[in-house]
Amino acid sequence: MGTIYKIEYLTENTIIKIFETGKIDVITAEYHAAVNSAGSLTFKLSPLHAAYNSIETLVGIVVLYKNDKIIFKSRVYSITIDNYNIKTVECEGMLAVLNDSIIKPYEYSEYKSLDGTKSTQKFGNWIYQLTNNHNQQVTENTHFFETVMSDKLRNLDFSCKNTSYSDTWSEIKSKFINELDGFLWVEYNNELLTLSTEQDVLHFDTTLSRACNQEIKYAVNLSSIERKIYADDFATAILPLGGEYETETGGKIKTSIVSVNNNNEFLVNDDAVKKYGRINKVINFDGVLSPTELLKLAKNKLDEIISLSGNLSVKAVDLSIVDDTLDCFEIGQKVKIISENHQTDMYAIISEYDIDLLQPQAAEYKLNSNFKSFVNITNQTIYKIKE
Structure with a gap:
């Protein structure tokens, strides 16, 4: 069975089908995903498309399915109509709802907190207070996700402050992604009981280690490999x-x-x-x-x-499109790369990909080894190549 992609537009009262592989067509449909990013979905409709007059900016949600599993939820943030009345619809991933709430200047420490409740000086409690602050400011359909993290991260001693006004996403990006080298990814609830993001799970991780049984091999599904040696952040x-x-x-x-x-x-x-x-x-x-x-x-x-060697970038094709026994590539997965031609036998993380939903077999996935869990392996491999 081949891969079937579907796009649907959901409002409170109806589900409108926009695209389905082999059944419902659009002019173009492109999906972009990246680590620690909301992601995007863009498609173009002709005036003859059944959904042409139904889609509204910031109303309802647009859902992308892969073989009946939800892989992306988004909201419409831009609609453009060109000289030929072709409508381009641009959607942003639901992580973007965290831009909708404002955080006033605050200090999260032993005696102070965001919302006036007692601070435990733990990371999990800080996220809980961000959750409450966000939910108090927005409507239910954009409430904070259910959150999942390890006990170790939840109980991490943590304090921070911000002297200016900010939004929730900027705070998480600054304090968690940038300072703690953290990772975020969304696990979507496949049952669309409501349009709320509360049904989806936001994972907080300090490492990405979800393994994939599909390998990337030279002369099979490896498109390109690039090694970069640099000293931008070097220190001893x-x-x-x-x-x-x-x-x-x-x-x-x-x-x-x-x-x-x-x-x-x-x-x-x-x-x-x-x-x-x-x-x-x-x-x-x-x-x-x-x-x-x-x-x-x-x-x-x-x-x-401490190493001058910093980065290994790979582009590859997902063979699960034609082989159901292989795991499909997903953001944050750890994938083994094998290429005798480049003296490479190592793991890297899927960091970004773009899929043309009309030609998914041509999609290229970008892998990057510049994550802290795999940097040492990368360095050893590149030193070996250099020698």
Whole structure:
């Protein structure tokens, strides 16, 4: 059985079919997905299409199915009609609803919080307060997702602040994605009981490790491979700084690793210093108050930046289109890449892809090894190639 894609437009009272492989046609239909991104879906309709006059901006949701499983939910944010009355509909993924709520200046610390309730100084409690703040400002159809995260992440010592007005998505991106090197991905509820995002699950992860049984091989489904060696963020020693806390004298000081790192505020890689010299860099982890946790994060960060080798980019074709026994490629999956021609036998993460829904067999998936869990493997492989 081949892959069947469907696009439907849902409002409170009706379901309108827009596209289905081999049955209902559109002029174009393109789906874009990427790690830590809302994603997008764009399609063009002729004036003769049955749904031409039904779609409205920011009304209802547009759903993309793959073999009857929901892989993307979105809302219409732009409709353009050209000189020939061709209608282009642009949709943004439901993560974009987190742009709809405002967060006032705040401090999340031992005695302060976002919403006036008691702060536990844990990451999970911070997300819970963001949830409440968002839901109080928006209507039910754009309420916060159900959230899932590991107990370790939920109980992570965490503090942060913002001195300006922001939106919920910007706060999550700044404090979680950028500072904690976090990842977000949405698991969609396949039962469309309501139009609310509450039915969907927002996963918070600090690593992406979902395995795929499909491999990428040279002369089979590997389209291109590119290796880049750079020193943009290179350092051999880092000074990690955590969140601020109040001293006994009433002053404020940033958390350091001195107490858990042999009385040294710097974390140093001696082998790298011997080879490249002492190059220092300050790394901020503003939400971390535990010296032990700060040291752990700092070690991971130093592992990333002590190497001049940084990136392996791969483009590949998804063979599950023609082989039902293979897992289909999805954002965030870990996939093995094998190419004797490039002396490569390693894992990488699917970071981005674009699918032409009218020709899905031609879709290319981009994989990137520049994630902290796999950086060391990448470095070893590229050094081997270089030698």
